[in-house]
Amino acid sequence: MIPPPPSPCDSHPTTFFGLLLQSRSASCNPDGQSSYSSSLLIRDFLTREINAFLWLSLIVVTALLLRKLLKLFRLWYMASNIPGIPTSSLSGHYNLISRQNLIDLLSESHKRYGAIVKLWLGPTQLLVSVKDPLLIQEMLIKAEDKLPFSGKAFRLAFGQSSLFSSSFEKVQKRRDLLATDLDERSIKNAGLIPSTVLDFIMDKIENIRAGGNIDCRLVSQHMAFSIMGATFFGDGFLAWPKAAIYEELLMKIAKDASFWASYNVTPFWRRGFWRYQCLCTKLKCLTQDILQHCRKNCKLFYHIEQNVHSERSNIEMGTTYGVQCCSDDHNTAKEEPCGNIMGVMYHGCQTTAALISNILTSLVMHPEIQDKVYSEITFVAKNPSKYEQEDIFRMPLLLATVYESARLLPTGPLLQRCSLKHDLSFSNGVNIPAGAILVVPVQLVQMDDSNWGSDARNFNPYRFLSNGGMGSDVLLNASNTGTAEEHKNPGFGLSILNDPNENAAFLPFGSGTRACIGQKFVIQAIATLFASLLKKYEIKLHSGPESDLKLSSKNHLLQHLPNSRIVFKRRDN
Numbered sequence: 001m002i003p004p005p006p007s008p009c010d011s012h013p014t015t016f017f018g019l020l021l022q023s024r025s026a027s028c029n030p031d032g033q034s035s036y037s038s039s040l041l042i043r044d045f046l047t048r049e050i051n052a053f054l055w056l057s058l059i060v061v062t063a064l065l066l067r068k069l070l071k072l073f074r075l076w077y078m079a080s081n082i083p084g085i086p087t088s089s090l091s092g093h094y095n096l097i098s099r100q101n102l103i104d105l106l107s108e109s110h111k112r113y114g115a116i117v118k119l120w121l122g123p124t125q126l127l128v129s130v131k132d133p134l135l136i137q138e139m140l141i142k143a144e145d146k147l148p149f150s151g152k153a154f155r156l157a158f159g160q161s162s163l164f165s166s167s168f169e170k171v172q173k174r175r176d177l178l179a180t181d182l183d184e185r186s187i188k189n190a191g192l193i194p195s196t197v198l199d200f201i202m203d204k205i206e207n208i209r210a211g212g213n214i215d216c217r218l219v220s221q222h223m224a225f226s227i228m229g230a231t232f233f234g235d236g237f238l239a240w241p242k243a244a245i246y247e248e249l250l251m252k253i254a255k256d257a258s259f260w261a262s263y264n265v266t267p268f269w270r271r272g273f274w275r276y277q278c279l280c281t282k283l284k285c286l287t288q289d290i291l292q293h294c295r296k297n298c299k300l301f302y303h304i305e306q307n308v309h310s311e312r313s314n315i316e317m318g319t320t321y322g323v324q325c326c327s328d329d330h331n332t333a334k335e336e337p338c339g340n341i342m343g344v345m346y347h348g349c350q351t352t353a354a355l356i357s358n359i360l361t362s363l364v365m366h367p368e369i370q371d372k373v374y375s376e377i378t379f380v381a382k383n384p385s386k387y388e389q390e391d392i393f394r395m396p397l398l399l400a401t402v403y404e405s406a407r408l409l410p411t412g413p414l415l416q417r418c419s420l421k422h423d424l425s426f427s428n429g430v431n432i433p434a435g436a437i438l439v440v441p442v443q444l445v446q447m448d449d450s451n452w453g454s455d456a457r458n459f460n461p462y463r464f465l466s467n468g469g470m471g472s473d474v475l476l477n478a479s480n481t482g483t484a485e486e487h488k489n490p491g492f493g494l495s496i497l498n499d500p501n502e503n504a505a506f507l508p509f510g511s512g513t514r515a516c517i518g519q520k521f522v523i524q525a526i527a528t529l530f531a532s533l534l535k536k537y538e539i540k541l542h543s544g545p546e547s548d549l550k551l552s553s554k555n556h557l558l559q560h561l562p563n564s565r566i567v568f569k570r571r572d573n
């Protein structure tokens, strides 16, 4: 006998809607003959749904864990082919690193294991250091991303900033915009620092000079700030009454940025963190204030105002310089452009201040070179009352001094990169797994005799000059910018400034896909500044007891010395 077809009440519902329908029809049934009471049905259904959900979660979590484990095995396997100090513990070389200086450890490893070495910072963190200049060049082109840590420091301090994000994809567009704009300015105004900015700096130095000797680092910071502020906000920045507070706040925030970013989980529970965030908010408000202030005064923002109705111009200029930050007219107040401008100010001021300080230190330690640079400046800029800024291109020794100071005193000990998604293959056959931290020990590379000759640790700007045959007396660029009269001048030889970037071991501005886009701009700006500075002042080491420079041997690597005091002595002419 064929059984009667099952009634809807006999079967178990498979969906929640089915269940509701069934329980509804059961409650409609006058006999109430349903095999499940509605509450039992719901409980049963929920149990099954939850079980299914838990199973599914378990499968997903297991799959994810397996994937991670496979990745880890792959990392271990690929790393086993990279030479480096053997390690048996799960913490890798972490203990060694905490005991020893990382740079010393890398130096030792490179000596023993070659140009590419590995260090384990933990069971899952592989650090690969590259020291050979050609391999470095290759790596810096291929590895496009930076460590998430660096992006985090910028994000915590300045909010969203695509210019300093770790992923190349996010950075690329902004990089190009800013680089193009800086290049256009370089072409338009050769000397780059307008005379208003130079006059402002000279006045500032005169004021500080009145107080006696000068703190080298502090004066460098003031100079860097004036240059960067005027570059990004226009001349209006110089007259802005809050500029001093802005400088102080930015430097304070910069000092603590790495500390707060070093937490794996942002420490919301720490009061200090909120105090830090409070300072960051203040800085943002001040940035908005200066942007408002400068829009009225500076050409760049006037230009933007003119083009406010042109959407394209608005987007290009605004995103580069952060005009949208304070722009009420077009409802595009976004955080990111403000983050970009604060990020560039922070990076530009910090690095430029360090380089200016290095140059001042080099010049006071080498008065004979300072004298030659001075002769070069006075010889090229014949008319002292009318100093042509483009003259700096005919001052190879001055430019070489800037490059050499940058080489000897790199502003950071390591260049860092990573490839977030893809493995990297080097031409020498070494493969680096995706996610490994790649570093270049810049100080080691830039002080290496094999890259720079036996005087690699000495300050010698002449290394960047090809001599025209008269010893180390230097003047004119043999790209024939000098006049015949200049060529004839006794005591000066023809010298060509070689492009320092031709040496793959010259890395103060990085190299490759994520190289610094401010290099050309900043070298020219600093050279212009020093041409004016040296023409007016002789820079000397303060001979008081507090001077630290005496501690350091002249021909050895100079570190950033705290509280070095210098004197700006006015030249008689």
Ligand code: HEM
Pocket (backbone or CB within 6 Å): 140, 146, 163, 164, 165, 171, 175, 182, 344, 347, 348, 351, 352, 355, 411, 415, 416, 507, 508, 509, 510, 511, 512, 513, 514, 515, 516, 517, 518, 519, 521, 522
């Ligand atoms: C003496 C001054 C400066 C030094 C020593 C310096 C040095 C550096 C270094 C070492 C890097 C990392 C490069 C790499 O990883 O390969 C960098 C990146 C960068 N620099 Fe500079 N810099 C200076 C000034 C400037 C200025 C004035 C600007 C802007 C006008 C600027 C804009 C940038 C930007 C946007 C990046 C990030 C590039 C990226 O992540 O893709 N820098 N700089």
